[in-house]
Amino acid sequence: MVAQNVAFWIFAAFMAAGAIRVVTTDNIVHAALWLVLVLAGGAAQFILLGQEFVAWVQVIVYIGAVIVLFLFGIMLTRAPMEAEEKLNNNLRWPGLAAALLFAGTLAWAFLDQWGSDKIKLTKPVRTKEIGDLVFRGYLVPFEVVGVLLLAALIGAVVMARKD
Amino acid sequence: MLLNQFLLLSAFLFGTGIYGVITRKHTVLVLASVELMLVAVNINMVAFGATLNNAVGQVFALFVLTIAAAEVGVGLAIVLLIYRNLRSANPDDASVLKG
Structure with missing residues (x-):
């Protein structure tokens, strides 16, 4: 159980860093590639939970197909490949407030409802x-x-x- | 493992997705942020499925994955169409319907 927890927090740290880079990087292609990191981390979490089928579907459908679609979309809209202009508008603080408010409400509800519920893994599904x-x-x-x-x-x- | 650590991770990813949808200036990146939110929802589904020790969570996650794939396909087609007509992929420029 300790090893699983350590693995969870390592994957979670990678996913959080990747997610932040997806919404902040000024290079469009890099944003798509950071999204790959988040999706791969999600697949790793699924395997950690013993739910491997959906993990491999995530790898095939998301990383294999959706990311390729994103890269095609980036190329077909002739997006700037180098970081030449800012890709974020000036709504940083309202956006941050909305995100914090929503995530905070969710976190409060989760902690309130499932404070110390444990996941007992018996066998992989x-x-x-x-x-x-x-x-x-x-x-x-x-x-x-x-x-x-x-x-x-x-x-x-x-x-x-x-x- | 606590159920909550997965739920809190998904709450964080969902919040990041909201931030991206609000602040990004390129429509493809807005779609990528929507994908972040869908991944967060999937983590919730699978974590609850693992808690209940059955495969229902996975089935729901598979449905979400399918919808996400369809959404990206149609969404990118719309982005392409807007780009062809307006020569811009900035969602703020697609304001023809604005009063």
Whole structure:
């Protein structure tokens, strides 16, 4: 348990630093690459929790596909590749206030409700259980999500093509 | 491990995402900040799933992941369209609907 806690705090420190760099760096490509660090840290936390299927899905879908999409978006909008102009507007203090207020409220609610609840890990969750759940109890949401993905695909193609 | 350490990490990531959405001047970076928030939500789902010792948290996290992928695809298409029409990726410039 001690080793898991140490690993958690190491990953959490990397994720926090990466998240702060994502929202503050003046180089657009670097922001996307810092996002990779946060996502990889999230996958590591999932493995730490014994939930490995979603961890690998996170690696494949987020780091493999979404980040590549982001880099394409950066290139296609001809974003400045070097840090030549500031990428943050002058709303720093209102933004900070909103973020602190929200995160503070969340943290207070969490501490109030789950003050000392422990996670007792018995065994890793196997992929078979996820398959059973998705194709039995959550079959209708699964199909709906499939239709939504198809609609998003067609919508993105229709919007982005030149005619 | 305490459940709370995961929840507090996710609260921090969500707050950072809010800050990014408010302060970023490039639409792709605003979308990246939205991704930060979705990752925070996923950590919550998986942590609660691990607490309950079943796979439901993972199933919900998978749904969130799917929606996030669809959102990025459509979002970047919209960003591209705005850039093509306005020659700018700054969300402040897309103010045609402003009264």
